[in-house]
Amino acid sequence: MNTRDLAYFYQLIRQKSFSKVADYFHVTQPTITMALKRLEADYGTKLIQRDRVHNQLTVTATGQQLLTHAEAILNELTVARQEITRLTQQQTVLALPPIIETHYFPQIAAQLQAHQQLENIRTIEGGSVTLRQALRNGEADIALLGSTAQLSYQQLLAQEFDRQPFTIFVSRQHPLANRHHIAFSDLRHEHFILFTDDFVHNAAFNQLTRRNHFRPDVVYRANDTHVIMNLVAANVGITFLTSIADQHRNDMVRLTLTDDEQPEFIASIVYRTTHVLTPAQQQVLAVLTQTLGR
Amino acid sequence: MNTRDLAYFYQLIRQKSFSKVADYFHVTQPTITMALKRLEADYGTKLIQRDRVHNQLTVTATGQQLLTHAEAILNELTVARQEITRLTQQQTVLALPPIIETHYFPQIAAQLQAHQQLENIRTIEGGSVTLRQALRNGEADIALLGSTAQLSYQQLLAQEFDRQPFTIFVSRQHPLANRHHIAFSDLRHEHFILFTDDFVHNAAFNQLTRRNHFRPDVVYRANDTHVIMNLVAANVGITFLTSIADQHRNDMVRLTLTDDEQPEFIASIVYRTTHVLTPAQQQVLAVLTQTLGR
DNA sequence: CTCTATTATAAAATATATTTATGTAACGGT
DNA sequence: ACCGTTACATAAATATATTTTATAATAGAG
Known part of the structure; x- marks a missing residue:
């Protein structure tokens, strides 16, 4: 699994908008749609409820669960990068x-x-x-x-x-x-x-x-x-x-x-x-x- | 970054052999070589010292550092999967x-x-x-x-x-x-x-x-x-x-x-x-x- | 009812990963 | 010293995955 998808997912939950997340990462909007689809297919569950009636995204229980792990993983990745940079320097x-x-x-x-x-x-x-x-x-x-x-x-x-x-x-x-x-x-x-x-x-x-x-x-x-x-x-x-x-x-x-x-x-x-x-x-x-x- | 590379890396350090890890994941040996190259390029550092004289792989300081985070990340991923499976069931x-x-x-x-x-x-x-x-x-x-x-x-x-x-x-x-x-x-x-x-x-x-x-x-x-x-x-x-x-x-x-x-x-x-x-x-x-x- | 904002979908383009085939280096046996 | 074997590296070809482009769908605002 690509950790980029987790980053997209994390920001999607924070920003509650596919297009804003796409802008944030300088990619096009379907990229975010696809990333979420990949995660949902991978875990076999709906992670985010797209409520177009109220124009709101709500996080499902499984989405909430994945979010906590996504946060942990993304943090590990940034820490790893910083540590290694400092080690080499x-x-x-x-x-x-x-x-x-x-x-x-x-x-x-x-x-x-x-x-x-x-x-x-x-x-x-x-x-x-x-x-x-x-x-x-x-x-x-x-x-x-x-x-x-x-x-x-x-x-x-x-x-x-x-x-x-x-x-x-x-x-x-x-x-x-x-x-x-x-x-x-x-x-x-x-x-x-x-x-x-x-x-x-x-x-x-x-x-x-x-x-x-x-x-x-x-x-x-x-x-x-x-x-x-x-x-x-x-x-x-x-x-x-x-x-x-x-x-x-x-x-x-x-x-x-x-x-x-x-x-x-x-x-x-x-x-x-x-x-x-x-x-x-x-x-x-x-x-x-x-x-x-x- | 693909977490598969981290899994390859983790097993490589455990098994200390490119070919054994390849067998372990049912892929060919160059796949492991390439995965390690990706990680090393990504972090801009040598992660594993290939010592072909003594036929041994030694982990560098930065490799050691990445390993601790790789372990944490891989664990997060398995926990996430299990939790979500149980949530849906x-x-x-x-x-x-x-x-x-x-x-x-x-x-x-x-x-x-x-x-x-x-x-x-x-x-x-x-x-x-x-x-x-x-x-x-x-x-x-x-x-x-x-x-x-x-x-x-x-x-x-x-x-x-x-x-x-x-x-x-x-x-x-x-x-x-x-x-x-x-x-x-x-x-x-x-x-x-x-x-x-x-x-x-x-x-x-x-x-x-x-x-x-x-x-x-x-x-x-x-x-x-x-x-x-x-x-x-x-x-x-x-x-x-x-x-x-x-x-x-x-x-x-x-x-x-x-x-x-x-x-x-x-x-x-x-x-x-x-x-x-x-x-x-x-x-x-x-x-x-x-x-x-x- | 039309315009706009937002997300979804499909096909094409691009990027990335893996395999196949082959090369290189070191070692052990004879 | 030569040959076969083991283990990893490299390059090109192939397979897979991701992103973009173009466009459709949906709903809300005016």
Whole structure:
């Protein structure tokens, strides 16, 4: 069976129009009709109900079933292609959230350079959710991800290398600036500057607000640590970050949380179970585990 | 891309011979050569190293990488075909280990009959490992599986419905027959009749022998509860089963284990996350959860 | 009732895969 | 060293599959 037919089928269900799918793939319309006919004949079942009365395409039960497998297959194909391209180009794509990049990457980079591996590394940045997706669909080979619970996903292998508490940063002008410790519940009436939704910080933060029964006043969300830090320094609000985000600035103060059961920032090395690591990638992984490892 | 090429490629790596693979698929040998050439051209890399000096085929790094995806894709295809066939035939294949079948199936069957669903059910039997595999490769739609830990597998959704302790069965003639309770360590010198390796009982049993530091004397292994029970009744040895295996025979006695941390037999309803359930299968699942559910 | 948008069908054209026939390389036996 | 055998590669011919072109069918909008 030709996987092109599955691609046509997948798009047909997404776009619900034979002619649009034909345009999408730069083929003529009967091609799509024929592809669907082939699939239907092959599986001996109607996959799509052509309802010309209401000008709508509905997916039958068997069509629905085939769709889930078509998606899986098409994903495998794109991942395979990307992996092989990178293998032949001797490239490793490392996915890092900005906080991890700022804190851990300098050490990693030094070690990688010592092993002549730095030139084969390309990094991509983003929140944990985006990066996990990038890892899964083959855009990245190895990821360093933050999480609040031990990572365990289908198809992904995670290896924890660090754990950090979350802390509060306030401006030196802030009333709390002379405290060293604080309970999260005492922050009930503060303004918060936080990361955008994609980051694990929010999972941890939401956990704490839920546990302390308050709705936080989030005044701004950014996806860059420096932006957040600058806003905090300007006393626009306070923020909630890991202690590794500490930039040792003298216009800011870090407060330790005194809460009993605190969420932790767990940093892990993650890669696909199906991914066959090249010697170079194995070396990168070894450098990562040695540099970061416990 | 044609998935046939992936099938050729997969078999080529398994059989390490172009001509054997050609025979296997009832095609001529150049077909396999060409298929591999297509894949290599498509991915722009050598996938298999033809070493005619040592008459061996070795898989390159990129070949290895493609292989993992080829396997996944071929599996998706067979699962899709089986699922769709069963969907069109309105059939549901239920996988059950014999212990679960004997104990729970009568109730389930009665309920299924009441919902006119029994005629659409086909059951397959086997040990938990075999059945989990059958579920994963699409031979079964829904499984009732025993396990010692909460089931959690890639692609499979498990829903626990019962927990039972493991117990010891001895013949009425056996010296221990008048006891009601016993510590596992006191069984150090007994002869055991057990299930074959495929069953969860062995995982639990091994856990207990390891914890009590002894190598059990296993005199016979069978994969049928009745065979085991008859051997126990004949005092050939004692056995280790769940209490639900109790056949209320008067030539046998059940002993409860007094150990502190005992493994438990956890019975779960399991199905593929990718599987789209038909109304009929949903009904079967509903009957199962209602009949068995907690 | 006609025009337009959308899908289906049939035949022709094109692309792709397989077979047949043959070549090449390496090995083992004599 | 020569010959037969095994195993894979190559090229041309053939078979099969897919796509296009041209056109029909169907239904909705105006």
